[in-house]
Amino acid sequence: MIDLKNTPRERAILIALPVGGFTKEQVEEHLDELELLASTAGAETVFKILQDRIKPDPAYFIGKGKAEEIAQLIELNDIQIVIFDNDLNPTQVRNLEKLFNRKILDRSGLILDIFALHAKTREAKTQVELAQLEYMLPRLTRAWTHLSKQYGGIGTKGPGETQIETDRRLIRTRISKLKENLRKIESQQIVKSSARKKLINATLVGYTNAGKSTLLNLLTNASVLAEDKLFATLDSTTRIFNLEKNKQILLSDTVGFIRKLPAHLVASFKSTLNVVSDADVILHVIDASHDYFEDHIKTVDDTLRQLHCDKKLQIKIFNKIDALKEKDIINYISANYPGSYLVSAQRGIGIQKLKSALIDIYEQNxxxxxxxxxxxxxxxxxxxxxxxxxxxxxxxxxxxxxxxxxxxxxxxxxxxxxxxx
Known part of the structure; x- marks a missing residue:
């Protein structure tokens, strides 16, 4: 258990269970990432708890004894929200809410909340609301409704604020309407993408916060928001990239991927992620300075498989090499990822070699x-x-x-x- 400095933000306890074959070290790193997610959503982490169990408890996930111990911690430290790194089922949520008398949020719910926070365009808002409603539907409980109305804050943005007035029938009706709206948006985008087929389409993908938007800004002089935050970009952005005189490609940036990305969120963002499906080449941006960058690579590759885009031409771009603590990592990447490129989008390092590779692709196609x-x-x-x-x-x-x-x-x-x- 790690006691962290508190601030006037919503106070949270984060909890993880080492399930799914992950080591203790990996789960600790997952908790660190959950802390970043919580911070992005507006919470200050007060405690991080890694509960050691062989398998989840069907009623309380972490076991009733541990849950009762945490309930005391909540009362003593004025905690407003408890966030689990794992997904919880409706029974576990109901039992924990009753015991803690606080908001309970799992990783999927937290990610959806951040998406609701960052959704700016009509398309993004529609996609997020659809994902939230599909997430909410099997989790409707009186306790959740009562807490969402009483406490507000994280986990209650978007449709959560009006849940007390909704029921399953109304939610299903709204889901159908949102899906129809997204079908219309998708058909409009098909028309737009067909008009772009004069040029090669390259799409930037990567784990969230890998530096895709920074790279897009550098290559195309775009003005895309590039922050050191998770999911700073939700909507896809496409710009013309001038490789050299009379040689242009279209370069697109889209939402970052993350481990345990809710399946219904990927489905809801299908219209945004069509830029990946339409791509002639995928530029996979990787944060080389992250200790677990190979886990990030696997997550992105798994998501590309989910989108049926894993067979496309892919170039791996290892970004943030200026932030490497150990220079031996460069040798490791070169040896294990032949054909990849080492760059710093922040400082413009290695960009010319990347350009040359794209010119080669252009000339071949x-x-x-x-x-x-x-x-x-x-x-x-x-x-x-x-x-x-x-x-x-x-x-x-x-x-x-x-x-x-x-x-x-x-x-x-x-x-x-x-x-x-």
């Missing part, structure tokens, strides 16, 4: 060509403009001569145009 199309076939001329970047246009007596650059896939479509000319 893009071709230039010329074709003649009759003046009498304006639709075909228009189609070339839609799927290729037209570099030059010359008008002859009966034909239009177009010089273009496009992807190899679109080149095949253009060849078919010529065959039927």
């Amino acid at each position: 893009f071709v230039e060509g010329e074709l003649r199309i009759s003046h009498t076939q304006p639709k075909k001329i228009s189609m070339v403009y839609e799927i290729a970047e037209v570099l030059d246009t010359r008008y002859e007596d009966e034909f239009v001569l177009l010089k273009y650059r496009t992807s190899k896939i679109n080149e095949n479509h253009i060849k078919k145009l010529i065959q039927h000319n």
Whole structure:
């Protein structure tokens, strides 16, 4: 148990159980991450507790004896909220709330609360509300309703504030409406993405706080919020990245991944995460200075599998090398992750090598060509403009001569145009 300095923020106890084959050291690191999540949500961690059990107690998760011990700690230290690193079932939540008489939140609920805090656009707010309602539906209890109304604060943002007036039927109706809204948003994005197929699409993915937004800002002069906080970015952002003269790609940033990311949250953010599905190349940004960066790599790769994007071309970018405490890590990364790139987005280190790699990908995937199309076939001329970047246009007596650059896939479509000319 670690006693930490308190501040006037909402006072919290964090609790973890070493389940799922994790070592004690790994679970302690998970607790540290939970503390960052709690801080992002607005809580000050007063105690962190690692309970050693072979398996979770079905009624109290940590066992009734330990729960009663923590109940005393809550009363003595004016704790307002108890946060578990593991997901709890409705029975465990109900029993713990009754015993503690405080808000109980698990890791998924905390992540959803942070997403609600950071959602700014209509799309993000819709996605977060859908995920919150799907999380809330099986957890509706009188005790939860009473506490959410009485205490407010963390874990009660968004739909939680009005839960006392809702029931399961109303929530299911609202879920259906939100899903329909997201389908409309997704169909609009399909139209937008089809218009972008003239260029290679590269998408930045990575564990939350790996430095994706900082890298996007450096490469494209974007003005995306880049903070040393978890989930600072929720909405995807796409900018043109000028590799060199007349060579451009589209570069997108999206929400960071994290271990134990709720499945319904990934599903709700499908429209935002479509930039990953649409990507020609995935740029996997990794915080090389983090002690458990290889766990982060696994989490991101697992999430990409969940999105059916694990077969795409992927480049690993190890960021924050300027913050490395041990320089031997550079040798370890070079030996174990061949073809990866070591950079510092903050200081601009290693960026030129990364650019060169992207230029190689560009040249491997893009071709230039010329074709003649009759003046009498304006639709075909228009189609070339839609799927290729037209570099030059010359008008002859009966034909239009177009010089273009496009992807190899679109080149095949253009060849078919010529065959039927």
